[in-house]
Amino acid sequence: MKKSYDIIVVGGGHAGVEAALASARLGKSTALITIEKSAIARMSCNPSIGGLAKGHLVCELDVLGGEMGKAIDATGIQFKLLNRSKGRAVWSPRAQADKIKYERYMQDVLENQANLDIIESDARALEIQENEFRGVYLYNNTLIKAKACILTNGTFLKGKIHIGNVQIPAGRYGELPSIGISDQLKELGFSVGRLKTGTPSRISKRSIDFTNLQIQEGDKDPRAFSHSTRNFDPPNIPCWLAYTCEHTHEILRSALDRSPLYTGKIDGVGPRYCPSIEDKIVRFSDKTQHQLFLEPEWDGSSQWYVNGFSSSLPIDIQIKALRSVPGLENAEFIKIGYAIEYDYFPSYQIRRSLETKRISGLYFAGQINGTSGYEEAATQGFVAAVNAARKLDGANDFILERHEAYIGVLIDDLCSKETSEPYRMFTSLAEYRLLLRWDNAHLRLLDATKKIGIQKSDMIDLFERVKRETYILNTKFSKTRVTTDNPFNIPLGSTSSISLLIRQQKITENNVMALQKHYFPDYLLDSVDQAYVQTRYEGYIDRQFKQVKKMNQLEAKGIPHNFNYSKITSLSNEGREKFLKFKPDTIGQASRIRGISPADIQVLLIFLSK
Amino acid sequence: MSIIDHYDTIAAISTPPGVGGIAVIRLSGKEAYSIALRGIILNRLDVRYAHFTKVLDAETQEIIDDVVVTYFKSPASYTGDDTIEISCHGGYAAAPAILELYYKLGARPALPGEFTRRAFMNGKMDLIQAEAVADLIHAVSESGKKLATRTLSGKLSQKVKKLRTELTDIASILELELDFSEQEITTFDKKELLIKINEARNNIFTLSESYSGGKILREGALVPIVGRPNAGKSSLLNALLEEERAIISHIPGTTRDTIEESFVHNGVVFRLVDTAGLRDTDDAIEKIGTEKAKQTLTDADLVLLVVDLENISDLTFEKDFLKTYSHLPIIVVYNKVDLFPNIPFIDTDHHLSVSALNHTGLDILTDLMVNLLKKHYGVGGDTIAITKQRHKNALNNAGNALLRTKEALASGLSNEFLALDIREAISALDEITGHTTSEDVLNNIFDHFCVGK
Numbered sequence A: 001m002k003k004s005y006d007i008i009v010v011g012g013g014h015a016g017v018e019a020a021l022a023s024a025r026l027g028k029s030t031a032l033i034t035i036e037k038s039a040i041a042r043m044s045c046n047p048s049i050g051g052l053a054k055g056h057l058v059c060e061l062d063v064l065g066g067e068m069g070k071a072i073d074a075t076g077i078q079f080k081l082l083n084r085s086k087g088r089a090v091w092s093p094r095a096q097a098d099k100i101k102y103e104r105y106m107q108d109v110l111e112n113q114a115n116l117d118i119i120e121s122d123a124r125a126l127e128i129q130e131n132e133f134r135g136v137y138l139y140n141n142t143l144i145k146a147k148a149c150i151l152t153n154g155t156f157l158k159g160k161i162h163i164g165n166v167q168i169p170a171g172r173y174g175e176l177p178s179i180g181i182s183d184q185l186k187e188l189g190f191s192v193g194r195l196k197t198g199t200p201s202r203i204s205k206r207s208i209d210f211t212n213l214q215i216q217e218g219d220k221d222p223r224a225f226s227h228s229t230r231n232f233d234p235p236n237i238p239c240w241l242a243y244t245c246e247h248t249h250e251i252l253r254s255a256l257d258r259s260p261l262y263t264g265k266i267d268g269v270g271p272r273y274c275p276s277i278e279d280k281i282v283r284f285s286d287k288t289q290h291q292l293f294l295e296p297e298w299d300g301s302s303q304w305y306v307n308g309f310s311s312s313l314p315i316d317i318q319i320k321a322l323r324s325v326p327g328l329e330n331a332e333f334i335k336i337g338y339a340i341e342y343d344y345f346p347s348y349q350i351r352r353s354l355e356t357k358r359i360s361g362l363y364f365a366g367q368i369n370g371t372s373g374y375e376e377a378a379t380q381g382f383v384a385a386v387n388a389a390r391k392l393d394g395a396n397d398f399i400l401e402r403h404e405a406y407i408g409v410l411i412d413d414l415c416s417k418e419t420s421e422p423y424r425m426f427t428s429l430a431e432y433r434l435l436l437r438w439d440n441a442h443l444r445l446l447d448a449t450k451k452i453g454i455q456k457s458d459m460i461d462l463f464e465r466v467k468r469e470t471y472i473l474n475t476k477f478s479k480t481r482v483t484t485d486n487p488f489n490i491p492l493g494s495t496s497s498i499s500l501l502i503r504q505q506k507i508t509e510n511n512v513m514a515l516q517k518h519y520f521p522d523y524l525l526d527s528v529d530q531a532y533v534q535t536r537y538e539g540y541i542d543r544q545f546k547q548v549k550k551m552n553q554l555e556a557k558g559i560p561h562n563f564n565y566s567k568i569t570s571l572s573n574e575g576r577e578k579f580l581k582f583k584p585d586t587i588g589q590a591s592r593i594r595g596i597s598p599a600d601i602q603v604l605l606i607f608l609s610k
Numbered sequence B: 001m002s003i004i005d006h007y008d009t010i011a012a013i014s015t016p017p018g019v020g021g022i023a024v025i026r027l028s029g030k031e032a033y034s035i036a037l038r039g040i041i042l043n044r045l046d047v048r049y050a051h052f053t054k055v056l057d058a059e060t061q062e063i064i065d066d067v068v069v070t071y072f073k074s075p076a077s078y079t080g081d082d083t084i085e086i087s088c089h090g091g092y093a094a095a096p097a098i099l100e101l102y103y104k105l106g107a108r109p110a111l112p113g114e115f116t117r118r119a120f121m122n123g124k125m126d127l128i129q130a131e132a133v134a135d136l137i138h139a140v141s142e143s144g145k146k147l148a149t150r151t152l153s154g155k156l157s158q159k160v161k162k163l164r165t166e167l168t169d170i171a172s173i174l175e176l177e178l179d180f181s182e183q184e185i186t187t188f189d190k191k192e193l194l195i196k197i198n199e200a201r202n203n204i205f206t207l208s209e210s211y212s213g214g215k216i217l218r219e220g221a222l223v224p225i226v227g228r229p230n231a232g233k234s235s236l237l238n239a240l241l242e243e244e245r246a247i248i249s250h251i252p253g254t255t256r257d258t259i260e261e262s263f264v265h266n267g268v269v270f271r272l273v274d275t276a277g278l279r280d281t282d283d284a285i286e287k288i289g290t291e292k293a294k295q296t297l298t299d300a301d302l303v304l305l306v307v308d309l310e311n312i313s314d315l316t317f318e319k320d321f322l323k324t325y326s327h328l329p330i331i332v333v334y335n336k337v338d339l340f341p342n343i344p345f346i347d348t349d350h351h352l353s354v355s356a357l358n359h360t361g362l363d364i365l366t367d368l369m370v371n372l373l374k375k376h377y378g379v380g381g382d383t384i385a386i387t388k389q390r391h392k393n394a395l396n397n398a399g400n401a402l403l404r405t406k407e408a409l410a411s412g413l414s415n416e417f418l419a420l421d422i423r424e425a426i427s428a429l430d431e432i433t434g435h436t437t438s439e440d441v442l443n444n445i446f447d448h449f450c451v452g453k
């Protein structure tokens, strides 16, 4: 351990891991300070990575040079491409993880990373002078100096677990909370809020009666998250489906007066997309059953995760209620479900670089910004580190736009929307959704990836090849004629171009492999596939590009950080207030703030052009 | 929020509506020149030169008006962008028709103060002027807001909100299947979805069609008074205005030119037009008058057909007239009832006896006029009508977006494609209400569907 580093990352969760790796890989001497080394990269909640929109985030991170995709490819135990019956843009990969292997994989990668020291300690306070970050104090008051710091404390800041009426200070079950940092920042003028989330019980496998449960398997043709994954042949371990019944709901209902949610003990706001089971039966009282997914936490695991049964009710009720579920009559409990409340910093306080507006050199990433989810955290950690490193090098900010990546949507949303509940990614949040496919992340992010400079050169070469080939194939498709005796066995009256047949949906998704094999054997399957999608949805894709172009005129109009909104009397009161709060970087961003009227934008434009 | 595009071509009438002999329509923006050419019969315009030409609706091959067009090339124009000024005939008909044509051809309605704002952006004004403009925009938008809350108050705003809710519901159904497909969710079949889309589209269409009614609210109802010579048309005009406006005489063919005067009843503005008596004639001047009378009828919203009770033995003229103009609401006014104290007073749906001389039956007549307008155009009283071209455009855009949604649905495209068009429809409605939020769909999903693990 040295006395001074370029960059310090506080917290070894999913944000911290990516931040530490990115920083070290960019050649910055980096320290990762985390409370418990063996808990690095731990999945606090469900044992899975990816899913709708989240899978997109992982793929984007992989292209840019992050680690999450590789880690899950190496340690996943079931892979599934979701939404396959829908259009390409909303397909999304998801994997069940082997939690233990995943942590170990990440810990190994960190151990072997040059420029990176892992310090097992609790960061208690920050050294800040003249609104500039200078260093971090460990629990024993040792000062470690650095030029920049990325805080990724997750759910640990003044974390408090609730089980019934019992409250335990903790950052996660069995782990100590982080006390000190959030109070210090509050004193420095940061606004601090309180959020809540929850997790279900873990039960033992042998206590589950599988006979009447529905099996849920992964895809037979699993798809990897990472472009660098070769010879992908992961296990396919099933999950199981169970259902609650009326009796379960009666038990839960009878104990609502002992729920911290309804007795007012919990102040934090929880996510509506991740409700506790008691919340579900209260809000949707007419539903007679709710789905529960039983998921193994690792390969050969005896510990199973009951997805859908998150709860903060007292232990006796959780046990009684879960045992009323058919198949779980004899459930043995390894860990009980709980809710956790924690401090976070409402995200209008950061810029799109993830640097705080208040303290130069201080960055926030992950749950601390009010988001939730491993993938949301990981991508932020990466972006924060890239920006911290660039700042030390005197380079400009690394910012992804909304039309370039879900990462761009995520961070822009953080900087222009008020979050009252934990924020997670949904495909419907991306207005240019048709452009942001999971499978074209390497094409849309090629330039960004090169700009960052972490990705390996063989990967860059591959991405460039796909981009080049796709471009060429787009013209070849319209010039190449398909004859009546074709490899697709499509009945044709006369010869026709490939592009026409794709548009007429005569050549479909299922023919892409044959298309490559018979017509373009020298091209990568990926390239043929990309060109296929571009041809198939050409009209819609063009429309979205037009929308982007229109919006870009506003995105391109920057607003100086020190712009004086107070002196513009012709703004509406609400407009001025919001502008002062969010300090948007561009007119585009300004226009997305809730409550801003078109007149406010016009007035702003007038004053900016002077 | 719906984003104003600050770079596309805008159009507006830059003289007050309905006033003066000439109206000026201004087009400004990068494509103003090419868009302008699409609507006139010239294929080029010289800079700063007044061109006499015609505005032609290429689709219907209909000549809208004779106009003078001047091209001000960037940067030497009021706004600094390419600007076209089209001077056309004043009054109520030509200018709005030309404007509507240009909206079809690619321009969009200008926002309050937008020409001036552009002028400033292009460096045509100094800061002091600019601040004045900013205040103006603020003021206009404030008074616009007040106006909007007035015109949008109550029924219309509720109506638009209801339409928006219908669309948000559709969007929620679509997004639910995309963002929560891993979970046990209610799915909707195509048919149900189609029914919902059709319903929403019909409702939007109905509201958009109420514009013609809205136009009457805005500009007044054009009501020609026609009939055979000497029927008492001019007398009726004077009686309704309670003023000796038109010359009256017992000589048939007294009125030669049309006379227009407004009066208000029950909040509706009537633009009464006294016309020359209709008959075949060799008198050249009278002929012109007759032609003018016929011209007025093409734009009429309601017609008063005056019949002289002294001349009812032969009603061939009246019968023919009713046949020719059967698409218009017509009130047959039997005049000079004072001369026939013994025949029963006529007061049925579209028939009424009056005396222009001593004002009998006029109150009934004006009430009947209001009622008929209401019935035909949904004007006045409590029917909902839109009164702004901008609103109509927005509704039409929403309707078109829904049409595309239907097409996408029919061609078997997945939800995310349908959602794209539904979103466009929603933001089109947002332009009317100034509603500004994008998270509604997710909120709606969380409120109505049990999702989340």
Ligand SMILES: Cc1cc2nc3c(=O)[nH]c(=O)nc-3n(C[C@H](O)[C@H](O)[C@H](O)COP(=O)(O)OP(=O)(O)OC[C@H]3O[C@@H](n4cnc5c(N)ncnc54)[C@H](O)[C@@H]3O)c2cc1C
Pocket: A010, A011, A012, A013, A014, A015, A016, A033, A034, A035, A036, A039, A040, A041, A042, A043, A044, A045, A046, A121, A122, A123, A124, A152, A153, A154, A155, A156, A157, A171, A172, A177, A178, A179, A181, A197, A198, A199, A274, A338, A339, A340, A365, A366, A367, A368, A371, A372, A373, A374, A377, A378, A424
């Ligand atoms: C009970 C529970 C339930 C959850 N349920 C869900 C869910 O259902 N769905 C979902 O998407 N997400 C859920 N999450 C959230 C998910 O775990 C987080 O979003 C994600 O892990 C955030 O990553 P992070 O890197 O920001 O923080 P974390 O993964 O929480 O990591 C924080 C790390 O920082 C370290 N640390 C904290 N403070 C200090 C300090 N002062 N000094 C040194 N080290 C410190 C901690 O030891 C830890 O390693 C849940 C979390 C919890 C705890």
Ligand SMILES: Nc1nc2c(ncn2[C@@H]2O[C@H](COP(=O)(O)OP(=O)(O)OP(=O)(O)O)[C@@H](O)[C@H]2O)c(=O)[nH]1
Pocket: B227, B228, B229, B230, B231, B232, B233, B234, B235, B236, B247, B248, B249, B250, B251, B252, B253, B254, B255, B256, B275, B276, B277, B278, B335, B336, B337, B338, B339, B354, B355, B356, B357, B358
């Ligand atoms: N007794 C009686 N005479 C009327 C009445 N209305 C109009 N007259 C007379 O009818 C004659 C014609 O009236 P105008 O109002 O000039 O008729 P007009 O339809 O405008 O005639 P032209 O302009 O010539 O087509 C005049 O002598 C009026 O005084 C009425 O209600 N009762």
Ligand SMILES: [Mg+2]
Pocket: B233, B234, B235, B247, B248, B254, B255, B275, B277
């Ligand atoms: Mg007359």
